[in-house]
Amino acid sequence: MLSTMNDGPLSIARLLRQGSGPHGASAEVVTWTGDGARRSTYAEVGRDAARLAHALRGLGVTGDQRVGTFMWNNAEHLTAYLAVPSMGAVLHTLNIRLFPEQVSYVANHAEDHVVLVDHTLLPLFGKLLPEMKTVRHVVVVGGDPAALDAPSGVEVHGYADLLAGQPDEFDWPELDERSAAAMCYTSGTTANPKGVVYSHRSIYLHSMQVCMTDGMGLRQGDRGLAVVPMFHAMSWGLPYAAFMIGASMLMPDRFLQPEPLVTMMAAERPTMAAAVPTIWQGVLAELDANPRDISSMHEVVIGGSACPPAMMRTFQERYGITVVHAWGMTETSPLGSLARPPASATGEDVWPYRESQGRLPASVEGRLVGDDGGILPWDGRSVGELEVRGPWVAKAYCGDDDPEKFHDGWLRTGDVGYLTPEGFLHLTDRAKDVIKSGGEWISSVELENQVMAHPAVAEAMVIGVPDEKWSERPLVAVVLREGQSADAAELREFLTGSVAGWQLPEYWTFITEAPKTSVGKFDKKRLRQHHAEGALDVIHLT
Numbered sequence: 108m109l110s111t112m113n114d115g116p117l118s119i120a121r122l123l124r125q126g127s128g129p130h131g132a133s134a135e136v137v138t139w140t141g142d143g144a145r146r147s148t149y150a151e152v153g154r155d156a157a158r159l160a161h162a163l164r165g166l167g168v169t170g171d172q173r174v175g176t177f178m179w180n181n182a183e184h185l186t187a188y189l190a191v192p193s194m195g196a197v198l199h200t201l202n203i204r205l206f207p208e209q210v211s212y213v214a215n216h217a218e219d220h221v222v223l224v225d226h227t228l229l230p231l232f233g234k235l236l237p238e239m240k241t242v243r244h245v246v247v248v249g250g251d252p253a254a255l256d257a258p259s260g261v262e263v264h265g266y267a268d269l270l271a272g273q274p275d276e277f278d279w280p281e282l283d284e285r286s287a288a289a290m291c292y293t294s295g296t297t298a299n300p301k302g303v304v305y306s307h308r309s310i311y312l313h314s315m316q317v318c319m320t321d322g323m324g325l326r327q328g329d330r331g332l333a334v335v336p337m338f339h340a341m342s343w344g345l346p347y348a349a350f351m352i353g354a355s356m357l358m359p360d361r362f363l364q365p366e367p368l369v370t371m372m373a374a375e376r377p378t379m380a381a382a383v384p385t386i387w388q389g390v391l392a393e394l395d396a397n398p399r400d401i402s403s404m405h406e407v408v409i410g411g412s413a414c415p416p417a418m419m420r421t422f423q424e425r426y427g428i429t430v431v432h433a434w435g436m437t438e439t440s441p442l443g444s445l446a447r448p449p450a451s452a453t454g455e456d457v458w459p460y461r462e463s464q465g466r467l468p469a470s471v472e473g474r475l476v477g478d479d480g481g482i483l484p485w486d487g488r489s490v491g492e493l494e495v496r497g498p499w500v501a502k503a504y505c506g507d508d509d510p511e512k513f514h515d516g517w518l519r520t521g522d523v524g525y526l527t528p529e530g531f532l533h534l535t536d537r538a539k540d541v542i543k544s545g546g547e548w549i550s551s552v553e554l555e556n557q558v559m560a561h562p563a564v565a566e567a568m569v570i571g572v573p574d575e576k577w578s579e580r581p582l583v584a585v586v587l588r589e590g591q592s593a594d595a596a597e598l599r600e601f602l603t604g605s606v607a608g609w610q611l612p613e614y615w616t617f618i619t620e621a622p623k624t625s626v627g628k629f630d631k632k633r634l635r636q637h638h639a640e641g642a643l644d645v646i647h648l649t
């Protein structure tokens with residue numbers, strides 16, 4: 108028996124209509140300009156989205172053609188987020204921090220027809236454009252479009268000129284909810300980046316999870332600070348969810364350094380924010396050096412890599428802000444799990460839950476697979492690789508079924524850990540980062556967390572390095588806080604008691620800056636490279 112329910116498609120156009128209609132006057136997008144802010148209501152964003160869609164049609168964008176963005180987080184990027192999928196085309200967010208050859212590779216692979224570029228990124232983009240073989244139009248946002256020296260066959264337009272005089276309404280087509288809406292390439296540390304193609308349906312359902320109380324808890328009236336770039340897994344779903352629910356968006360544009368970020372936070376009063384741990388490390392240091400009022404924030408969502416428990420405590424104890432630890436991947440839209448303690452946990456008991464990667468929601472089914480391929484129990488002990496599937500989890504890459512990564516509808520995450528009977532996920536490592544010492548596993552994440560709990564340590568990265576006796580031993584690379592000192596012996600002593608004796612690292616190195624990936628995570632591949640090249644000054648404690 109079939110249901111009697113209407114099955115109108117779940118689409119981005121619905122989100123656009125909801126945000127720009129009922130929430131049109133009350134919600135706004137704020138773009139930081141360095142010394143102040145530009146503001147547009149969601150009603151204005153809705154009108155601009157219609158104008159942009161007309162302008163793109165005028166540039167020949169039809170069907171599911173790809174429209175790339177090479178942009179910071181700002182109002183115009185939000186407009187493109189809404190306009191491009193709603194008109195039936197596919198938004199492709201280009202990661203401005205990928206290696207140049209990777210950016211042109213993904214633009215060619217996705218067959219981008221048009222690219223929208225922030226004028227502040229033109230010097231970088233200008234070098235990449237000659238290698239982008241399918242791009243016919245570049246739309247420059249702000250500044251002078253004539254500053255771009257385009258190869259023949261590519262037309263350059265100014266965003267404001269292109270939108271001027273366009274109708275402020277668009278007859279958004281009714282689309283199949285399973286059709287492509289947006290795409291984002293994984294950062295691809297070894298092989299070429301792989302394209303994840305989100306559907307209208309997956310984005311719509313994911314937005315609901317962002318708005319659920321036990322999801323990211325985004326609600327009407329919130330002011331969400333999207334520090335996480337709009338080219339990193341769709342800014343973790345915040346822009347679409349904000350339009351769904353009527354939350355305002357605070358966009359830092361290119362002002363992502365700790366000082367301007369904190370200035371923006373003090374001026375624009377976010378109620379929640381989302382970013383990777385390394386960003387918060389800088390923000391907390393800036394607040395230490397130069398205190399500002401950030402009491403408007405009640406929660407920050409931290410994910411993308413393991414959040415050091417010491418950071419969670421600092422947020423809670425010093426600023427009364429709750430950290431919601433989240434795990435996800437570009438392939439999972441990205442919300443996988445969120446660490447919200449069960450209602451029964453109170454006081455100190457909440458911490459083991461908060462420090463975990465949290466619970467998978469109903470829509471993200473998970474299982475743990477052991478070395479022998481067997482399915483492991485959720486007993487809080489058995490460690491295996493996490494596999495997931497669900498309506499906002501990818502089942503293939505663009506043009507590549509990748510049987511290594513996807514099998515029987517499950518996504519191999521490459522993340523290793525255990526699940527408790529209550530469903531809390533504890534990740535111990537990336538499969539490729541685990542350290543095997545004398546036949547026993549050492550969690551690099553656990554060691555990093557413990558070292559980062561030392562008051563003199565700003566950042567700590569742990570990798571496995573070859574060792575004659577144990578085959579592999581951990582090497583700790585430490586960045587000290589400004590003006591602080593600690594030596595290897597003291598740090599090792601600090602770990603005694605919280606780390607098993609045989610796991611205590613004897614290899615240490617002090618670095619001035621931790622190498623980071625294009626989305627701001629610790630880049631262990633580069634640290635390994637530095638070590639292999641003999642570029643690290645390694646202290647061997649005996």
Ligand code: AMP
Nearest residue numbers: 410411412413433434435436437522534
């Ligand atoms: P990306 O697709 O670039 O965002 O990378 C996804 C990967 O980031 C995951 O497979 C994890 O290895 C890592 N990751 C994301 N969130 C967390 C977290 N909360 N704790 C540990 N690792 C994480």
